[in-house]
Amino acid sequence: MTGVHARHFDYLDRYVQLGLAGDRLISVSFPATPDDDATDDHSLLDRISAYLEGVEDDFRDVETGLTVPTTHRNVLEQVRDIPYGDQLSVDALARITPGLDPDDPDDLDAVRTALAQNPLPLVIPDHRVRDGPSAAPPEVEQKLRALEDL
Missing domain, CATH: 3.30.160 (Double Stranded RNA Binding Domain)
Known part of the structure; x- marks a missing residue:
């Protein structure tokens, strides 16, 4: 549609x-x-x-058409797998993203950039990365975090 x-x-x-x-x-x-x-x-x-309204949904089955650099895609694919009600740090996200090193400041910056430029916040739940930026406005990010008790 x-x-x-x-x-x-x-x-x-x-x-x-x-x-x-x-x-x-x-x-x-x-x-x-x-x-x-x-x-x-x-x-x-x-x-x-x-x-x-409080119904758990991870939106993982939603078909997406991401047009982002490969590194950003890799980061966002990992974010998409963070379960409802769970959270990761930027460091942990870099650790599980193929090709990234959590000890490399440039790779940590790449993670933060991917989160900040996420074209699908909420569906790709960047609000579940506790110390990273969200592409959603701050007041929306706070409400999504509160909804999931993060």
Whole structure:
């Protein structure tokens, strides 16, 4: 279902907006107002609604279309595997990401950059990396962390 879909969520006090290309999710954002052409009817928005009401969901089955550098993709794929309610440090994330060395400051910077530029926050749960940046606005990140008791 190609297009832009958005719905307001009271818990976040803002919209969650999804960008899709075919059946692949390519963007997640949290605007104060959605794009003019956004529709509020999408099954992923229904799942996000349930998640924000406390239903556990890891969103791992959501088809994504990441267009990021390979190192960032490797980091984000590891983030995607962090279970609901769990968290990792930047150091631990570097340790489990293929090709990265947690003792190399440049690799730790690469992890932080991948998190900060994550095009799919919430679906790729960068809020589960306790000492890293999130691509979600700080107030959204805090609410997602609170929801999962992180």
